[in-house]
Amino acid sequence: MKRTLLTLALCIFAATVMAQSVSPSLESYNEKRLDITQTGMLVLGGWAVANMVGSPLLGRNASGPDKYFYQMNTYWNVVNLALAGFGYYGAATADPAAFSLFETMQEQYGVKKLLLVNAGLDVAYMAGGFYLKERGERLDEDRWRGYGRSLVLQGGFLLAFDAILFYIHNTHGQDLAPFLTALRPYPGGMSLVFQF
Secondary structure (H helix, E strand, O other): OHHHHHHHHHHHHHHHHHHHHHHHHHHHHHHHHHHHHHHHHHHHHHHHHHHHHHHHHHHOOOOOHHHHHHHHHHHHHHHHHHHHHHHHHHHHHOOHHHOOHHHHHHHHHHHHHHHHHHHHHHHHHHHHHHHHHHHHHHHOOHHHHHHHHHHHHHHHHHHHHHHHHHHHHHHHHHHHHHHHHOEEEEOOEEEEOOOO
16 A cells, blocks of 8 residues: 555656656747747848838839839738738747647647748749740730749749748757657557656
């Protein structure tokens, strides 16, 4: 009886220590994930602001395709700035301690999936840009040539941005492994394994 009570007390103590050590680590993991997202949104926002300020300045005396190139850069980056602002706000206001392990895994999977979908869209933007450039050449239309060049540039930047951010999030996602190795499935549920 004493041995059973001692074993039970040790298990409760170990579970308490494990819970206290896992929670801050998971919170730290989420804090870093959110920091990565915030940094990414600052980079995207910086690109957008640079385009929105620089393109009108560079394009004020431009003519031909260059006029439309700078014009589209400005328009395109209004959307980029809005997306960066919403993304930054979402990451900055999220509470890293509020995510369970399951929610953390969902968030990690979701951000990686979003970046892969965005990369596919970036390729489509570039393809559309090449199409507009070619169409502008065929029709001798400066607007299509300028817009096409802009879409190729913006799509290329976004493709590189999304690929780098995916790589960083994917690398960070490997830090979830210690949380998952403590879980063991068994018929009818899951168990948490404590190793001493």
